Amino acid sequence: MSDAPAVVTRFAPSPTGFLHIGGARTALFNWLFARKSGGKFLLRIEDTDRARSTTEAVDAILDGLDWLGLKADEPPLFQASRTSRHAEVAAKMVETGGAFACYLSADEEKELKDAAFAEGRAFRSPWRDKAMQAGMHNQPHTVRLRAPDDDVVVKDVVQGDVRVRGADIDDFVLLRTDGTPTYMLAVVVDDADMGVTHVIRGDDHLVNAARQLPIIRANGWREPVYAHVPLIHGPDGKKLSKRHGAVGIEAYRDMGYLPEAMRAYLLRLGWSQGDLDIVSSDEAIALFDLEGLGKSPARLDFDKMGSVNAHFIKLADNGRLAALTASEFADQGRKVSAERLEPAMAEAKLRARTVKELAEQSLYLVLERPVTYDEKAAKQLTADGKARLTRLIPRLQAETDWSASSLKALVAQFVADEGVPFGQVGPLIRAALTGGAVAPDLGISLALLGAEEAVGRLQDACSVIDVP
Numbered sequence: 001m002s003d004a005p006a007v008v009t010r011f012a013p014s015p016t017g018f019l020h021i022g023g024a025r026t027a028l029f030n031w032l033f034a035r036k037s038g039g040k041f042l043l044r045i046e047d048t049d050r051a052r053s054t055t056e057a058v059d060a061i062l063d064g065l066d067w068l069g070l071k072a073d074e075p076p077l078f079q080a081s082r083t084s085r086h087a088e089v090a091a092k093m094v095e096t097g098g099a100f101a102c103y104l105s106a107d108e109e110k111e112l113k114d115a116a117f118a119e120g121r122a123f124r125s126p127w128r129d130k131a132m133q134a135g136m137h138n139q140p141h142t143v144r145l146r147a148p149d150d151d152v153v154v155k156d157v158v159q160g161d162v163r164v165r166g167a168d169i170d171d172f173v174l175l176r177t178d179g180t181p182t183y184m185l186a187v188v189v190d191d192a193d194m195g196v197t198h199v200i201r202g203d204d205h206l207v208n209a210a211r212q213l214p215i216i217r218a219n220g221w222r223e224p225v226y227a228h229v230p231l232i233h234g235p236d237g238k239k240l241s242k243r244h245g246a247v248g249i250e251a252y253r254d255m256g257y258l259p260e261a262m263r264a265y266l267l268r269l270g271w272s273q274g275d276l277d278i279v280s281s282d283e284a285i286a287l288f289d290l291e292g293l294g295k296s297p298a299r300l301d302f303d304k305m306g307s308v309n310a311h312f313i314k315l316a317d318n319g320r321l322a323a324l325t326a327s328e329f330a331d332q333g334r335k336v337s338a339e340r341l342e343p344a345m346a347e348a349k350l351r352a353r354t355v356k357e358l359a360e361q362s363l364y365l366v367l368e369r370p371v372t373y374d375e376k377a378a379k380q381l382t383a384d385g386k387a388r389l390t391r392l393i394p395r396l397q398a399e400t401d402w403s404a405s406s407l408k409a410l411v412a413q414f415v416a417d418e419g420v421p422f423g424q425v426g427p428l429i430r431a432a433l434t435g436g437a438v439a440p441d442l443g444i445s446l447a448l449l450g451a452e453e454a455v456g457r458l459q460d461a462c463s464v465i466d467v468p
Helices: 021-037 055-068 079-096 106-118 183-194 203-218 249-254 259-268 281-287 302-315 318-331 338-348 355-366 375-380 383-398 404-418 426-434 442-449 451-464
Strands: 008-011 040-045 099-102 142-145 152-156 160-164 173-175 198-202 225-229
Touching: 008 021, 008 183, 008 198, 021 040, 021 055, 021 198, 021 225, 021 249, 021 259, 021 281, 040 055, 040 183, 055 249, 055 259, 079 099, 079 142, 079 173, 079 183, 079 203, 142 203, 152 203, 152 225, 160 203, 173 183, 183 203, 198 203, 203 225, 249 259, 259 281, 259 302, 318 338, 318 355, 338 355, 338 442, 355 442, 375 426, 383 404, 383 426, 383 451, 404 426, 404 442, 426 442, 426 451, 442 451
Parallel strands: 008 040, 198 225
Antiparallel strands: 099 142, 142 173, 152 160
16 A cells, blocks of 8 residues: 555745746646646745735736636645744754854855856855854854755656756755745745645756755655656747747736636647647546656747637637627727627637637627728718618518528528629628628628617618718
């Protein structure tokens, strides 16, 4: 019987900015592994950098995770609230020899570090081998790790065994002169106290693992399983940055992406399972494993992201899409109910890649009368066009079956009776109804507009046409 503890993963962002897409992917991987394993997914806000940490950033992170559906199993832990615990561990490490008090001045430290750098070796403080003299504990000092002499091997699920020479690890600071912990100490202590069993994070932290393991071992704590994932690159193959466009997860929400689509797309950025292309959340939970994580950086592909989103839009409930589209219209200053939009979603979602495009596809429905015509539509509104619309209106008014199929047949019969090609009638009707806005088949457009609105728009068009 295995004595392995239940799986506990964590996502530990610093609240110094938005939840970027790389962080969102890290959170997703941790969430999926916990769900697959029947374990816990925890959230820790690493806010020890008080100068740069903001409440706004915390809110952005929490909102982003909530939107993605990556709910932690416990309330978030704020690292800054645990400084006394971090100091306690540092003091214990001094007692047991894993760390030591260092009384170097800033100038002395700089001189020794410069010399170490010039000689191509790690910094070693002379205080690691000095006994503290009476009364010195009250003097300003840092607490430093007693760096190991032996090599440190990081056993990583993704990267394999990574060996770092002990001679390349500095006697780095664990506790500053003001008693506050450094990142290295706080992360390790918090992971241990939270019971974290698996550390899944970006490979920019791989070098940190070799420095954190000596702290773990000095305290006799269980070592976590490491999985360091390559970072996401932009379409040009370079490290993802603001120049590649939106990098905050809230920006993708505002651009009209669905959370389930973002989860599916982020999953494919660094994880694969056979020939599967688009994986639903339920499938991802069932299939996710650390062995499927790749060693090569993934490239952000906005076209593929759009295709994945289009897939999930087609699967989405029409009522939900209508509510999202109504919200998009509200952001544009257009007040329209979701109920008004819902009948249009079945058709609109077949051609839309984002919620913004759903709004574009259904804009014709919410136009206020009289409709404003774009240049192309205005060219259709001629004297001949007015005459034809005048003949069409009574037929529409007399129609009792206001369904798309009946209206399509009515328009077809009208064109036949006019004795002209459809191209001389269809664009005219569409221009009068939509002003040039995108709209589906005329039968569908008429049906969705409703008899009163459709006839009213045609009458409006006739009223603006000047007949010589």
